[in-house]
Amino acid sequence: MDQNEQRTYTISEVVEQTGLTADTLRFYEKIDLLGSPERGGGRQRMYTSVDIGKIRFVSHLKRTHMPLKKIREYIRRYNEQDETGCYDLLDEHRQSIERQIDELKETLQIIGFKLEHFQEIKDGK
Template identity: 65%
Template sequence: MSKDRDNQSYTISEVSEMTGLSSDTLRYYEKIGLVTSPERGAGKKRLYTNADIGRIRFLTYLKRTNMPLKKIQQYVESYDHHDEAHCYELLDEHRQEIERQMRELEATKQIIQFKLAHFQEIKDGKLKEGYE
């Protein structure tokens, strides 16, 4: 790892630790074109830049919020071709999907909270078991 912040580079194991992705996943993302092949250092080891890490982190956010890899690939291709309109469209669709998921999770959380209160009452001896 170099000390000059702008020219700092990281090995695949360092990037793996920083992003939470395995080295195999990073190589796979490179293979399918989500990440451009990084510069190579001594022994042909991959050397990632801060810009590479920023891109990987963003793609990781998309994946963690259940954006399919095919859609992520479309986004990367559009981004690389400076098709801002398509990037916007893909991200806006994904934002809407995340908001839908959040509403579903909130409804599920409310049901679970109701059940927890019910079971707490049973534990406290205020209700008989078996009522849901």
């Protein structure tokens, strides 16, 4: 393979690497979360490692409850090279994740307290 030639991946290979379904990848493409990949023989989608990196990043944002609308806005700003807009969106999302973590820690403490209580009951204390 030539240095300038980049390896491409089929949709099934991307599914295997990202854990997303082919339907999800097609949906993300349809709603402009992901650009349409190059097409190979038989019009088969051919993804690059750059595409896979973008897909993984979108997956992280989605997994941390960033709404698709916000992800789409981030992608648009990224494509427009609006670094300030990208920064602002990611910083806002970081703050949201930190709040989620705090809420989860609080819930974990309550569950821990309840478990201790039930263990004491089981132990006859």
